[in-house]
Amino acid sequence: MLNLFDFEAAASRLVESSAWGYQTGGANDEITLRENRRAWDDIAIRYRTMVDVRTRVLSTTVLGSPVSMPILVAPTAMQKLAHPDGECGMAQAAAAAGTLMIVSTTATTGLAEVQAATPAPKWFQVYIYQGREYTRELVRRAAAVGYKALVLTVDAPTLGRRERDIRSGFTLPPGLHIANADHVGMDVVPTATADASGLMHHFRGLHDPSLSPRDIEWLRDLSGLPVLVKGIVRGDDAVRAVEHGASGIVVSNHGGRQLDTSIATARCLREVVTAVDGRAEVYVDGGIRRGTDVLKALALGARAVLLGRPPVWGLAVGGAQGAQQVLELLRDELDLAMALAGCPTIESITPDLVALPG
């Protein structure tokens, strides 16, 4: 297990095939899925030399919370599909790695149980549901049990079309449920049909497609928590979010799972950073697999990256311990990349380190 790709290969053999298709796939032709990855490879590093890199300080803060490295655990749904340790195992992995987990609303473990799994700070990912009361209730519970921030996903006014899942008839197997939806009776995911996966049925009519920037303020005031907005690929959208109270922006296209042929995140990160101009923290996810990818993201102005699929692969391979291994592997890679690029600190990772293609 030398790198994240090794974990991917091992997990693919362990996870049930329709669940694997769900976790690993993207929307339609999976063009964005591939481009997200390729966009990082297309960036070359102009490393620096003759810099004192005896000590590399990877620690930073994210919305004021200290983390041991600029690599967070992205919100990914239904982690018990990968391993019985599920979301609690992931929380333990993140805590052990000294970093922060963003817990998905669509978890197979209740938000309180995940929060209780470790004393480490966590953020909670939310959607705005058509049932505002349900959203309000969820957000209040998250705030009440101590989540430190809310991550509002805005790139899913409706669920993207993932043909792999329709073909495989993917749904949540018996015994697993969307735990945070139990109080509204939507926790059991319906059976798949010929033209829709179980998840598509679950989501029909769930998200509020009228979400507006004002909902950022609404969420913030409701919860008393800072709000990050996830799913942005444009500078103007980021500015709208910031003007409506966002404390952070996550440049993301939902891992290529929503709108296929969306622009790769590595190709629009700089635009967002420039537009935000320091008024909020900017994060990025999508296709990050190597420590050098993290270095490039930081050089382009990200405060930290979110890692989605790889920790789930780790979970599949070895439960909480496997997920932690993935995080430690990437930390080691980033540490080495910083040493070899002449960057002793996070602050020293500046835009001149990268050469963009074309």
Add this chain to the structure above:
Amino acid sequence: MLNLFDFEAAASRLVESSAWGYQTGGANDEITLRENRRAWDDIAIRYRTMVDVRTRVLSTTVLGSPVSMPILVAPTAMQKLAHPDGECGMAQAAAAAGTLMIVSTTATTGLAEVQAATPAPKWFQVYIYQGREYTRELVRRAAAVGYKALVLTVDAPTLGRRERDIRSGFTLPPGLHIANADHVGMDVVPTATADASGLMHHFRGLHDPSLSPRDIEWLRDLSGLPVLVKGIVRGDDAVRAVEHGASGIVVSNHGGRQLDTSIATARCLREVVTAVDGRAEVYVDGGIRRGTDVLKALALGARAVLLGRPPVWGLAVGGAQGAQQVLELLRDELDLAMALAGCPTIESITPDLVALPG
């Protein structure tokens, strides 16, 4: 049958092989055929978020005729090759989908019969023939039976060379004929020879290679109908057409079937839209297979797209119903793409939504 490619695969097993080669192939090395498709994939979407997309209004008008979506049925020849339902079946499919069919002159069903198949508005595609009397007669018949506009194809002063068809000896099988040519005794397509397909023999000397922009006015005055000019890939040509009375421009390279290595339509659409500058409606075809392709076309300024091969695949798979399924599938994809791109209306699909390559 989850997407248009599924219909393509199914149709390829159902249609006789030389007819399939004819329908699916392009000119010579088929470079433009491939580039038409690739050019859409090369465009990335900069989707918008936090927009109210509860309702997506896909309906629009095309030269004043209301259609339920900006996806029209392109004129494609000899549809009975795909299925006995032929052009009438296609007309029923378009009508059922609430959109407009452009009927090909080179149909295997007479123009009156197709027009009578549904009360829905239709346009009639014409060539200018060397026999002007024949052209005049055809156009008058089209106007008389109620076609709403003429689509003048200008990229075929002579037939392109399609080596696939020569190799396969393609011709129209017994029992099928070019119905609109019966009154001049040219309806039976000749047998193929070693160096020319049956269609090549049919077309020899048929089209008028001296077609000029003045013929647009001639057609318009003759028929009393608005004229669209199809087969344009340059801004200056579009302007010439508009100055000679064209109500619409169809950016098209005949699906890669005429001049191989012609520029891909997605790569010249913007130039044409800019040159026309609102004086006529601009349409586009070529390689459109996904709802996101339609979204991109509209972002680049198209009023609607024309869909050529895919409805014929639908016809092959399931007659009129299959063709309608194809149209509904693409409508659903466009609807989803608009939702995920933050576009509740056709008007909101603006140029900033796309990032062009290079």
Add this chain to the structure above:
Amino acid sequence: MLNLFDFEAAASRLVESSAWGYQTGGANDEITLRENRRAWDDIAIRYRTMVDVRTRVLSTTVLGSPVSMPILVAPTAMQKLAHPDGECGMAQAAAAAGTLMIVSTTATTGLAEVQAATPAPKWFQVYIYQGREYTRELVRRAAAVGYKALVLTVDAPTLGRRERDIRSGFTLPPGLHIANADHVGMDVVPTATADASGLMHHFRGLHDPSLSPRDIEWLRDLSGLPVLVKGIVRGDDAVRAVEHGASGIVVSNHGGRQLDTSIATARCLREVVTAVDGRAEVYVDGGIRRGTDVLKALALGARAVLLGRPPVWGLAVGGAQGAQQVLELLRDELDLAMALAGCPTIESITPDLVALPG
């Protein structure tokens, strides 16, 4: 036999393998060989419509000699390797096609015999040899028997390295000789050795690597003939040639057979045309296989193209008649390309017809 690639495939089965390797191969890694071809495909055609293309006039003049089309036969060596008809057969093919052949110095038939084969105008390709007396003699003979111009190859101060030929042990088989070298006793090509093909041995010390622009004037004055300079890929070199009396420039990298990774001719043609600025005629060769390639070359400013390997394939397949078939095929393709691109005459093939990549 629908296109030039069909002739290539057929010839590859007919010609002895080391001779085929010689005719078809390029220098070293054959990067330029491939790029020459790809560079034409990379250019897109912005065709014109609504132009009267009833008649296409392909005829033009080359240094004042009328030809039926802007496609000449490039000088290629040792044509009897392909077919016993050899250079005389090629001359008959060119004459029958109404075009001009450039006869190679390195022919397997004497220059006088080739010239006598047809009354059609021909040009003679020359190298400047270290033996100036030999060069002088050759040039005088060419002028004496009626060649209309000299084509001085300047991209071969020494022979390029063609690893294919070394590996295959290529040499001229018994019975064939470099006919124009008989009077100096160098007509028999030596046997290949482990590290050099027979041709490499033949050329060692043959060419004059001190050739200078003044040799253009020397040749012109010596022969009384106009001189074209072949093998130029730079504007400044073309200007030097013109300033020293060149009547024509052939943009060429010797078909990718001399210096591997040389710039593709389609990528430097425009630079040369611009630099020459009408003071001489500009020609191009390298990778031309389709009528659309010819159209692109003319759009970029070439007066005509030189066709190298394809007529040799034709010769291999069917002797003089096969070579003529190749020429007629390409003429037909150019004629069709002109019709479909809206170009009734050679003069109407202007730079706006092409869109360059990148």
Add this chain to the structure above:
Amino acid sequence: MLNLFDFEAAASRLVESSAWGYQTGGANDEITLRENRRAWDDIAIRYRTMVDVRTRVLSTTVLGSPVSMPILVAPTAMQKLAHPDGECGMAQAAAAAGTLMIVSTTATTGLAEVQAATPAPKWFQVYIYQGREYTRELVRRAAAVGYKALVLTVDAPTLGRRERDIRSGFTLPPGLHIANADHVGMDVVPTATADASGLMHHFRGLHDPSLSPRDIEWLRDLSGLPVLVKGIVRGDDAVRAVEHGASGIVVSNHGGRQLDTSIATARCLREVVTAVDGRAEVYVDGGIRRGTDVLKALALGARAVLLGRPPVWGLAVGGAQGAQQVLELLRDELDLAMALAGCPTIESITPDLVALPG
């Protein structure tokens, strides 16, 4: 054995597989390894014609030492892995070829023994070790035995991660040792473990990751020798080195073995040359396999190239003689490339000879 690739193929069959992986591989995904190579192929040559190239003078000087060609032997570690002739054989090969060898610190032969192997001038490659005393001692010994310059590697503050070597369990086989480390008892390379190659263990804590530009002056003053700085990919780093006394800069990314996705050397050479602006000599290595690559490097401003892996392949195939063959082959290729590009001298190889991509 016609080119360097032939030597690579032959060597791959002769060298033990983990040693071969070590010699031939790169860091992680080996993206830089491939890009180094591709970057040269992507550069096209705009060759000159009509230049007197009767004699090509390849000889030049490197820091004042005359060499017969601008191709030096790069420092590569542990050459006895390839062949018992090892570093002494390589020194004989370089001397026989009239060029200069840069001897690696990590040699399997002591520096004095290598120096004694030939009277030809040599340079010695050094790292700055955490044990400064050890560094000082090594440098003094190198100066004492007559090395002409020091080449300070600055792109390895710590060892890059080469997953191939970890997977293969690479270490130095019994009987071989890092000879120059014997006096500090570090000459025996440890056994590999599951997560680290033997070399990784050897290097842990060895290099000084606080190396600064002032160490250039320190080395120079300590040794009385000129210092070249190797491993630079940025203009500003080169300037810092020059301002601290460097006599030469080697543009290098350690053959793609240190930080994967580092910029290819051919893509940053020009920037470094421009920044240095003649104040030091600039060299380059990485992916050079053809004489045309050397020509391109010189056109971009390099004084000479360093050849790393290929002479080791030569050594594997035929000991000292094989290594010399590799050098002679590349010399012949450069000589031919100069002839065909119109460059009789090193000085005539100017920037206008190359066309960069994009």
